[in-house]
Amino acid sequence: MKIAQVTPLYEAVPPKLYGGTERVVAHLTDALVELGHDVTLFASADATTRAQLIPVRDQAMRLDPAPFKSDLAAHMIMLAEVLKRANDFDVIHFHTDMIQFPMFERYANRTLTTLHGRLDMKDIGGVYERWPEFGLVSISDNQRRPLPHANWKATVHHGMPAELYRYCPKPEGYLAFLGRISPEKRPDRAIEIATRLNRPLKIAAKIDAADKVYWETVIKPLIDDNPLIEFVGEIGDHQKSAFLGGAEALLFPIDWPEPFGLVMIEAMACGTPVVAFRCGSTPEIIEDGETGYLVDTVEQAVAAAGRAHLLDRAAIRARFDRRFSATAMARRYLDVYADMSARRPFARTLTNSSVAAVREQKSFAVLD
Incomplete structure (x- = not known):
């Protein structure tokens, strides 16, 4: 499967220090590559990834020493790069909240958007009413509560590489x-x-x-x-x-x-x-x-x-x-990607062999 991952530009992928969303995107991207998929990551040039990297900014924004910078401009440039290549992908997976909706209306059935933040703020609900065609993933069931009628496709809990952290049997008090x-x-x-x-x-x-x-x-x-x-x-x-x-x-x-x-x-x-x-x-x-x-x-x-x-x-x-390995997370997303493709009758679809491979990977998904 040809998959694009589109990350926010605030932190490196993965972050050098604090950072949540970009860390999850890094782990998901690498896990999808390990599972045999063709993944392209749109991110800042300081990303470390096993996927093909399309650098859209010289470095992540938070640690950029430039005194004046525009996060909106940086993200608009990135989205233009994604749009230029949209026909290359079976799935375009956004982690950028809702900023892409107006630009990707004609590709909505090929996109998935994971929402990483809180959803109980003023004005947010109107966006998902205005663009209901975009499929959404929540990172917990509780996150959905302010928007129960949005176009939810799944809840996928975060995961991390099992080897990233060492098990410690004896704490230090x-x-x-x-x-x-x-x-x-x-x-x-x-x-x-x-x-x-x-x-x-x-x-x-x-x-x-x-x-x-x-x-x-x-x-x-x-x-x-x-x-x-x-x-x-x-x-x-x-x-x-x-x-x-x-x-x-x-x-x-x-x-x-x-x-x-x-x-x-x-x-x-x-x-x-x-x-x-x-x-x-x-x-x-x-x-x-x-x-x-x-x-x-x-x-x-x-x-x-x-x-x-x-x-x-x-x-x-x-x-x-x-429950929370990066592989478990990636397999759950593959479930969603495959379901999206199966329901897309007139858009570019996966080859039969790709569908079979994804379905086989789904059968090994790690469940709670």
């Missing part, structure tokens, strides 16, 4: 928080949980410009006055195995409808249990009492973190391998 310093991620809750347990907490997190005031006025004072808390800063993939694997538990104390939460499966890949607030996607990702604990209050979180060491870390890694 600290708790971990990994992600972004922001009010909805609730690092203040993580600090409170660790403090009540008198347990060290390591925080590895990005601080966006929009969250600097929150960092300076709310979180930094809690860290400065607390010897239990260590702020590590932003880390990359090569540092995560040690950081997450050494933790007795990952604290995921969110206070918003998290669409997925990649850090949860990163922890599971290391064998580390997750203590997550029951919010957004967390009940779909965490198996309560098996791969971590789902909680509703700080008091419950304190109790859960205190008994996280009782969970079987090898079993947690095994559940990651079964």
Whole structure:
């Protein structure tokens, strides 16, 4: 199958530091290549991929030192490149929200769009009412709730390469928080949980410009006055195995409808249990009492973190391998691609041999 993957341009593919969507696109693209498909990636030139790369910008935007840049212009240029080659692909898989809809109306039945963000914001619903012909994939069932009548084709949970993170059977006695310093991620809750347990907490997190005031006025004072808390800063993939694997538990104390939460499966890949607030996607990702604990209050979180060491870390890694590997994710997307092609009577379709190959791969899909 000839597949195009179209990524946002904010981070490299995969990201050098923090970044979710571009990391998922990197893992999906490589897994599809490993499964024998002809994949083209449209991304910035600093991408690392096993697919054919069409570079559409010299580097990803966030770490570009240029003082003035236009994200809209960069993405419009990329979409023009995709449009120029649209007839080359069986499937064009977008990860760029809805910006491509007006340009790709005549190719809608050949496109798939995975939505990676929250969908409860003003004006979003009108876009999917205006362009209902575009098939959509959610990254959790919960993510769909604000748009129940959109053109959903499937829910596909994220996955990562099994070899990317090392399983760690023996933690080092600290708790971990990994992600972004922001009010909805609730690092203040993580600090409170660790403090009540008198347990060290390591925080590895990005601080966006929009969250600097929150960092300076709310979180930094809690860290400065607390010897239990260590702020590590932003880390990359090569540092995560040690950081997450050494933790007795990952604290995921969110206070918003998290669409997925990649850090949860990163922890599971290391064998580390997750203590997550029951919010957004967390009940779909965490198996309560098996791969971590789902909680509703700080008091419950304190109790859960205190008994996280009782969970079987090898079993947690095994559940990651079964549910959240990059291969499992790629095979689920192949299900969707094949169904799209089968329902496309007048468009360019796959050869019989390609259909048979995809159907065979579907039969080996890893299921929850």
